Amino acid sequence: MKFFDEARIEVIAGDGGDGSAHFRREKFVPRGGPDGGDGGRGGSILAVADTNLNTLIDYRYTRIFRAKHGDAGSGRDRNGRGAEDVILRVPVGTVIRDADTGETIADLARDGDQATLAAGGKGGLGNLNFKSSTNRAPRQFTPGAEGERRNLEMELRVLADVGLAGMPNAGKSTLVRAVSAARPKVADYPFTTLNPSLGVVRVDMNRSFVIADIPGLIEGAAEGAGLGHQFLRHLQRTKLILQLVDFAPFDEAVDPAKEARAIAQELKKYDPGLHRKPRWLVLNKADLLDSAERDKRARAFVKKIAWKGPWFLVSAVKGEGTRELCFAIMEFLEAKRRA
Numbered sequence: 001m002k003f004f005d006e007a008r009i010e011v012i013a014g015d016g017g018d019g020s021a022h023f024r025r026e027k028f029v030p031r032g033g034p035d036g037g038d039g040g041r042g043g044s045i046l047a048v049a050d051t052n053l054n055t056l057i058d059y060r061y062t063r064i065f066r067a068k069h070g071d072a073g074s075g076r077d078r079n080g081r082g083a084e085d086v087i088l089r090v091p092v093g094t095v096i097r098d099a100d101t102g103e104t105i106a107d108l109a110r111d112g113d114q115a116t117l118a119a120g121g122k123g124g125l126g127n128l129n130f131k132s133s134t135n136r137a138p139r140q141f142t143p144g145a146e147g148e149r150r151n152l153e154m155e156l157r158v159l160a161d162v163g164l165a166g167m168p169n170a171g172k173s174t175l176v177r178a179v180s181a182a183r184p185k186v187a188d189y190p191f192t193t194l195n196p197s198l199g200v201v202r203v204d205m206n207r208s209f210v211i212a213d214i215p216g217l218i219e220g221a222a223e224g225a226g227l228g229h230q231f232l233r234h235l236q237r238t239k240l241i242l243q244l245v246d247f248a249p250f251d252e253a254v255d256p257a258k259e260a261r262a263i264a265q266e267l268k269k270y271d272p273g274l275h276r277k278p279r280w281l282v283l284n285k286a287d288l289l290d291s292a293e294r295d296k297r298a299r300a301f302v303k304k305i306a307w308k309g310p311w312f313l314v315s316a317v318k319g320e321g322t323r324e325l326c327f328a329i330m331e332f333l334e335a336k337r338r339a
Contacts, residue, residue: 016144
């Protein structure tokens with residue numbers, strides 16, 4: 001199934017029912033007085049986060065959601081029936097914004113989180129509410145209020161502890177396959193990853209974390225070049241970003257240092273907060289280098305790009321160094337949870 005992480009919908013809540021202007025009329029009750037009931041509440045549109053969903057595909061084909069109106073009040077002090085709410089189930093991690101104002105209405109980050117997208121109109125008052133000592137036969141009543149109507153933008157941000165950022169063919173999908181049971185597509189051409197994929201990395205029996213692979217970045221991604229810009233938002237919820245670099249490119253014209261700087265620059269241009277997140281450097285494809293020189297070359301590379309944070313030298317295809325990387329990530333995440 002294609003991964004849908006954006007949708008635009010219109011939600012229309014129900015109007016409240018009108019109040020009733022009614023008087024009690026019975027054969028042996030000559031002065032029955034007012035007995036008009038209130039109108040019922042209009043139905044609201046609600047959004048609920050559901051872990052059983054992982055895309056917004058349902059909202060690509062159905063764009064308008066309406067709730068029913070409340071029933072009008074009636075005589076004998078009978079209130080109108082309120083309309084049922086319409087519940088829209090969305091994946092955990094969905095952000096919902098008002099398309100006209102840009103205001104964030106809801107950020108449904110946990111299973112069961114709920115938000116009102118459009119409130120139903122309040123029911124009108126019947127004439128019974130206007131009865132007083134000086135107004136014994138009121139004929140006033142109020143109509144039901146209109147329900148809210150909104151144009152909304154829905155955006156899914158994948159919930160993962162760790163996100164991978166790197167150029168196409170840096171080995172991100174191979175790393176995910178090496179450390180988890182996920183099986184993203186791997187091939188010898190760029191942009192084999194077209195949609196985000198998640199993998200659960202189990203370090204011990206009761207210790208695990210979720211890693212996310214997004215399409216490769218290229219220079220200009222923050223402005224829309226390539227595919228990665230569409231999915232950079234998925235890195236915004238992560239606690240740690242692994243900046244993956246192809247340390248042994250087949251093309252001699254490719255400069256790993258230039259690519260490492262380009263990735264950092266794209267993250268910064270897209271969102272300065274994303275650039276400030278904890279970020280580790282992972283030098284991949286170490287198996288293609290001579291074992292006697294690769295550590296020395298790695299240290300020289302780190303010095304060349306003036307890298308200040310943690311860095312790792314791995315071979316995703318052979319699994320070399322990945323175990324140490326996973327344990328280091330787990331310790332980092334556990335420390336974050338305790339803080």
